[in-house]
Amino acid sequence: MNIVLLGAPSSGKGTMAQKLVEKFNFFHISTGELLRENISLRTQLGMVAQTYMEKGNLVPDELVCKLVEEKLRNLSKDVNVIFDGFPRSIVQAKMLDAICKIDKVVNLSCSDDVIKERTLGRRICSACKKIYNTRSYSSLSCQACGGELISRSDDTLETVTKRIEEYKRQTSPLIEYYKKQNKLIIVDASKDIDNFDFLFSKKGGKN
Numbered sequence: 001m002n003i004v005l006l007g008a009p010s011s012g013k014g015t016m017a018q019k020l021v022e023k024f025n026f027f028h029i030s031t032g033e034l035l036r037e038n039i040s041l042r043t044q045l046g047m048v049a050q051t052y053m054e055k056g057n058l059v060p061d062e063l064v065c066k067l068v069e070e071k072l073r074n075l076s077k078d079v080n081v082i083f084d085g086f087p088r089s090i091v092q093a094k095m096l097d098a099i100c101k102i103d104k105v106v107n108l109s110c111s112d113d114v115i116k117e118r119t120l121g122r123r124i125c126s127a128c129k130k131i132y133n134t135r136s137y138s139s140l141s142c143q144a145c146g147g148e149l150i151s152r153s154d155d156t157l158e159t160v161t162k163r164i165e166e167y168k169r170q171t172s173p174l175i176e177y178y179k180k181q182n183k184l185i186i187v188d189a190s191k192d193i194d195n196f197d198f199l200f201s202k203k204g205g206k207n
């Protein structure tokens with residue numbers, strides 16, 4: 001089963017992906033993580049992507065699609081994949097449909113205020129990339145590996161405001177796109193989600 005996690009920045013896509021990987025052994029593809037890896041390795045793609053990411057804009061479709069195509073090319077067809085933060089535009093969704101069968105799409109829905117509060121409190125382990133929030137975890141080191149917790153450079157109020165705008169303009173049309181394909185499940189992302197039965201029921205709809 002291949003799943004797409006849709007949702008605004010800080011709606012909890014990364015946290016849900018981590019839980020699904022731990023519980024069900026999915027293979028996790030986060031385009032945000034792949035892009036950040038490219039930035040820290042100072043690849044050509046990373047240098048171009050950075051100019052978009054630091055402003056809160058989406059990276060051009062062709063660059064992100066290339067990254068995902070490369071990842072999928074080396075993956076066995078039997079592996080179940082979670083796409084976290086991909087697709088983020090109709091162009092990307094069409095490209096994904098052409099190379100991979102998507103079974104379910106989870107839209108994590110929450111208010112702009114919750115998104116802003118979560119973004120400003122988000123901390124990431126610099127070693128294992130586990131995600132925390134200062135609301136529920138005040139330590140400066142990772143519970144899982146002891147690594148240092150850091151803020152993402154794009155988790156500022158100015159950037160998140162732009163990222164929310166980009167989400168509404170380019171990504172939210174995907175809700176309708178996947179609804180028409182009868183794959184959409186809407187989840188209230190203002191709550192902690194630990195029960196994933198909704199992924200395995202035959203129907204789409206609200207959780």
Ligand code: AMP
Nearest residue numbers: 031032033053057058059064085086088
């Ligand atoms: P994320 O880690 O998912 O919050 O993504 C961080 C940033 O990476 C986004 O604000 C975009 O600038 C860029 N990005 C990640 N995924 C995509 C995508 N599918 N399409 C375009 N840009 C992306």
